[in-house]
Amino acid sequence: MTETVPRPRGGDAGGGAATAAEPGDSLLLCAPLGIEARALRRGLLRGARGERGDGIPPFAGGSGGSSPRAGTGRSPGPIQTSVLRTGYGTARAARQAEALSRRPFGQMMIMGVGGGLTTDLTPGDLVVGTEVGAVTCPSAPLLAGELRRAGLPARTGRITTVDHLIRRAQRAVLAADGWLLVDMESAPLAAAAAGRPVAVIRAVSDTPHHPLAGIVPGGLAALRSLRAAAPVAERWAAACGTRRVLLAGPRSFCAGVDRAIEIVERVLERQGAPVYVRKQIVHNTRVVGDLTSRGAVFVDELDQVPDGATVVFSAHGVSPAVRAEASRRGLAVIDATCPLVSKVHAEARRFAADGYTVALIGHAGHEEVEGTLGEAPDSTVLVQTAADVAALRPRDPERVAYLMQTTLSVDEAAEVASALRERFPAVRGPGSDDICYATTNRQAAVRAVAAESDLVLVAGSANSSNSVRLVETCERAGTPAHLIDGASDIQLGWLTGTSTIGLTAGASAPPAVVTEIISALSGLGDISVSERTTTTESIRFGLPKEVRQ
Numbered sequence: 001m002t003e004t005v006p007r008p009r010g011g012d013a014g015g016g017a018a019t020a021a022e023p024g025d026s027l028l029l030c031a032p033l034g035i036e037a038r039a040l041r042r043g044l045l046r047g048a049r050g051e052r053g054d055g056i057p058p059f060a061g062g063s064g065g066s067s068p069r070a071g072t073g074r075s076p077g078p079i080q081t082s083v084l085r086t087g088y089g090t091a092r093a094a095r096q097a098e099a100l101s102r103r104p105f106g107q108m109m110i111m112g113v114g115g116g117l118t119t120d121l122t123p124g125d126l127v128v129g130t131e132v133g134a135v136t137c138p139s140a141p142l143l144a145g146e147l148r149r150a151g152l153p154a155r156t157g158r159i160t161t162v163d164h165l166i167r168r169a170q171r172a173v174l175a176a177d178g179w180l181l182v183d184m185e186s187a188p189l190a191a192a193a194a195g196r197p198v199a200v201i202r203a204v205s206d207t208p209h210h211p212l213a214g215i216v217p218g219g220l221a222a223l224r225s226l227r228a229a230a231p232v233a234e235r236w237a238a239a240c241g242t243r244r245v246l247l248a249g250p251r252s253f254c255a256g257v258d259r260a261i262e263i264v265e266r267v268l269e270r271q272g273a274p275v276y277v278r279k280q281i282v283h284n285t286r287v288v289g290d291l292t293s294r295g296a297v298f299v300d301e302l303d304q305v306p307d308g309a310t311v312v313f314s315a316h317g318v319s320p321a322v323r324a325e326a327s328r329r330g331l332a333v334i335d336a337t338c339p340l341v342s343k344v345h346a347e348a349r350r351f352a353a354d355g356y357t358v359a360l361i362g363h364a365g366h367e368e369v370e371g372t373l374g375e376a377p378d379s380t381v382l383v384q385t386a387a388d389v390a391a392l393r394p395r396d397p398e399r400v401a402y403l404m405q406t407t408l409s410v411d412e413a414a415e416v417a418s419a420l421r422e423r424f425p426a427v428r429g430p431g432s433d434d435i436c437y438a439t440t441n442r443q444a445a446v447r448a449v450a451a452e453s454d455l456v457l458v459a460g461s462a463n464s465s466n467s468v469r470l471v472e473t474c475e476r477a478g479t480p481a482h483l484i485d486g487a488s489d490i491q492l493g494w495l496t497g498t499s500t501i502g503l504t505a506g507a508s509a510p511p512a513v514v515t516e517i518i519s520a521l522s523g524l525g526d527i528s529v530s531e532r533t534t535t536t537e538s539i540r541f542g543l544p545k546e547v548r549q
């Protein structure tokens, strides 16, 4: 499957003049007021000297400055940055837009101060436009994340442009329409980008609580933020370029995660909020945040659940001790344990009952491992490495069995299993693979993608074992990879100089995150999206009887 995701077209101003060939290496930084342009020039200079100290390497900025160039597989070259004062007000901005549409440049960034429309904004906050008038700016989450990592208070939102100063009542009307910030120039200027990458960063100078009467202190705070943000504009420009995105297939939700989320949703529908869930239902901050907003209450232990309440056990499973405690407390339990985790629990019970010492290959502290260890605690020993195998002292070396955590790296687990077979030739393994189909398939798919990519992005949370394993799989294949919860976690420096980006998602990461990441990358230049499918999945698990109908 190949699909081209074009950059959004910026209105109708001079669309035919956008020739981003050689001028693709130049950033046009538009600032309506002279004072704003001066703040940006100072910021670029300070950035070039590395004075911000935000841990990100500086590069020479300002007019004639240079930075590494992202792009189309050609060698990195310099980026030229020009700061252009475009003039105050809509009429001047429209006249400039006319001229800009004939001017060669690669990327456009509009930076200045603006009026905050919501009461949670304060002077000095930065708003990165997702929509600016009729122009969409998909790379806004990337910029906002980069600004926040540089220590600046940044958020994304819609920016509108008006042709007159507005009063308090008008702010409320615009805020009710979903706009976060208002200015008098951005929309016509952004339209002049005419398909080239464009972004808008406005620093809040006044808000409903700090109206124009207080513009002096508010304006100073805004100018300070603009100055500090200027080097980030150059990092954004350096990351711009045309790219290929290779999707790994399969990726994202597995059958066990789908089932666990559906269980919580169904309990919420039937019983209403709150619905208690022991531990994160699946290891993903997006999923947990979404269910929390709908009334799920995630607790670490059962003593946080009121007597007689309903509690859902997470997909990672629980030990028999937890089940016994729930029963003693009179809690109504709905079990979202993945059936493939339950299978490992059953194997642990069976081997232990037959007098085996069970070597559980897994990671200490993971909830699934805790649950499996609890099935037969006197007979089960956690082994994480070949060194742990060497230290193993079973009751009877002829009666040793091994099991695995479901979300391990296939290669690493095989090494430990091989050490067990070497030391205990009679060792018994599970009836069928413990590392589940979803983990195995996602690792095979990302390996195929990594072979063709300069960089792989893995959508998933830091506590998601299978997502972390995907990063390790890429690194073992020699391709740099990063784990990200969403687009705003992508550091612009990772993208600079890359022409092919691999993209996958762990079994607990929602498909929507992948869509969000593709959209954000499309704001840096035209991208083509294709998929490498190593296998297709059709597995579904049935729901527990308590929520079946």
Ligand code: SF4
Residues within 6 Å of the ligand: 254, 255, 256, 257, 315, 338, 339, 340, 341, 406, 407, 436, 437, 438, 439, 466, 507
């Ligand atoms: S990753 Fe595997 S074991 Fe875990 S929930 Fe998904 S299918 Fe089940």
